[in-house]
Amino acid sequence: MKKKRRGAETQAGAVELNVMPFIDVFSLLTTFLLFSAVFIQIGVLEVQIPFLSNAKPPDFQKPERILEVKVDLSKDFIEVSTSWTEAPIDEKKKQFQRDKAGIAEAHRELLSIRTAHPDLDKLTMFTEDEITYKELAEVLDAVKFLLPGETLPPPKDPSAVKNGEAQPSLFPKVIMGSVML
Amino acid sequence: MASVNSEAGETLSLNIMPMLDVFSILILFLLMSFSTDPVSHDVTAGIELPESISIRSLDENPMITITKKDIRVGDLVVTGLENGDVIDSNRTQGAIAPLFRELEKLAEANRVRKDQPISQEGPQKDALTVEMDQTLSFKLLKRVMLTAQQADFVAFKLLVNKANDG
Numbered sequence: 246m247k248k249k250r251r252g253a254e255t256q257a258g259a260v261e262l263n264v265m266p267f268i269d270v271f272s273l274l275t276t277f278l279l280f281s282a283v284f285i286q287i288g289v290l291e292v293q294i295p296f297l298s299n300a301k302p303p304d305f306q307k308p309e310r311i312l313e314v315k316v317d318l319s320k321d322f323i324e325v326s327t328s329w330t331e332a333p334i335d336e337k338k339k340q341f342q343r344d345k346a347g348i349a350e351a352h353r354e355l356l357s358i359r360t361a362h363p364d365l366d367k368l369t370m371f372t373e374d375e376i377t378y379k380e381l382a383e384v385l386d387a388v389k390f391l392l393p394g395e396t397l398p399p400p401k402d403p404s405a406v407k408n409g410e411a412q413p414s415l416f417p418k419v420i421m422g423s424v425m426l
Numbered sequence: 427m428a429s430v431n432s433e434a435g436e437t438l439s440l441n442i443m444p445m446l447d448v449f450s451i452l453i454l455f456l457l458m459s460f461s462t463d464p465v466s467h468d469v470t471a472g473i474e475l476p477e478s479i480s481i482r483s484l485d486e487n488p489m490i491t492i493t494k495k496d497i498r499v500g501d502l503v504v505t506g507l508e509n510g511d512v513i514d515s516n517r518t519q520g521a522i523a524p525l526f527r528e529l530e531k532l533a534e535a536n537r538v539r540k541d542q543p544i545s546q547e548g549p550q551k552d553a554l555t556v557e558m559d560q561t562l563s564f565k566l567l568k569r570v571m572l573t574a575q576q577a578d579f580v581a582f583k584l585l586v587n588k589a590n591d592g
Contacts, residue, residue, distance in 0.1 A: 264446065268442065268449070275456065277452055283466060287482065287483075288484070288588040290586055291482065294571050294574075296575060372564045375563055380492065390479055390480065392479075421571060423564075
C-alpha cells in the first residue's frame with residue numbers, strides 16, 4: 246500500500262509557488278529605495294565666531310579666574326596654549342607638527358587639559374589665511390570630538406552635563422578667533 | 427521556477443531564484459544605507475567636501491555655497507571669485523558687500539518671523555550652513571564669516587562628508 250505523499254508534491258504532480266507577486270514587490274521596493282538612497286552622508290562641524298553681546302554682565306560673585314585654551318593653526322605647526330584670565334597667568338605653550346601624528350598628539354594634549362579641567366567647554370582657534378578648508382576640518386575633528394574609547398570625567402557643575410548627546414565632544418564650543426574686524 | 431509551454435509542447439523553465447537572491451541582497455544594502463535624516467542635501471557640482479568624523483546631521487539653516495568660481499546664498503550667485511578670492515570691486519573692509527546685503531535680508535526675515543522688535547534684538551543665534559570646496563583657503567571662509575558677523579549671524583555649520591569609519 247502506497248502512502249499518500251504530502252508537502253510540495255501531490256499525486257497530480259509538482260506544486261509550484263507563484264513567486265511573481267513577490268518579484269513585483271521586490272522590484273517596486275528596490276526602485277523606491279534606489280531613488281531615496283543617500284550614498285554620501287553629509288555631516289556638519291559647528292563653530293562660532295566672536296560677537297559683542299548686550300546680555301547681562303557676568304556674575305561678579307563667581308570666581309573670575311578661568312582657564313583659556315587656544316589653538317593656533319599655521320602652515321608649519323599647531324600650537325596649543327593655555328593661560329589663566331587672572332594672575333598668576335601661568336601661560337603654557339606646546340607646538341606640534343602639522344601632520345597626522347602631530348594632530349593626534351595635539352588631540353592628546355587637549356584631552357589631558359580637558360581631563361584636568363572637566364568644566365571647560367570652550368576653545369578659541371586662530372587660523373592662518375593660507376590653511377585650506379580640508380586642513381581646517383582635520384584639526385577641527387581633533388579639537389572637537391573624542392575618539393572611540395576616550396572618556397572625560399564628569400564636570401563639577403552637574404548642570405553642565407548634556408544628556409543624550411549623540412557624539413561625545415572634547416571641546417563642544419569652538420570659537421574662530423581669527424574672525425575679527 | 428517560472429515555466430512556459432512552447433509550441434512544440436516542451437516546457438521551458440527559467441530559474442529565477444538567483445534573481446531573487448540578488449534582489450534580496452540589493453534591498454538589504456539599500457535599507458542599510460537608507461537615511462532617516464530630516465534634511466537631505468545634494469552637494470553642489472564642482473564642490474568636494476573634506477572628510478570628518480562628525481556624525482552631526484544637517485538641519486534647516488540658510489546655506490552659503492562657496493565654489494571655486496562664486497559664492498551663493500541658496501541658489502543666488504552673489505559674487506564671483508578670482509584666484510580663490512572675492513573680486514576687488516565686491517570687497518569692503520575685509521567683508522563681501524553683495525553677500526552682506528543678502529544676509530541682511532535673511533536676518534531681517536528671521537527677526538520678522540520671531541516677531542521681536544529690532545531694537546531689542548541681540549545677535550542672531552540662527553546659524554548659517556557653509557558648503558565650501560576643500561581646496562579653498564580659510565581666507566575666503568574668514569571673509570564670509572566676517573560678513574555674516576556684520577549681519578548678526580555668529581554660528582556656522584561647516585558641511586563635511588561623514589567619514590566611513592566615523
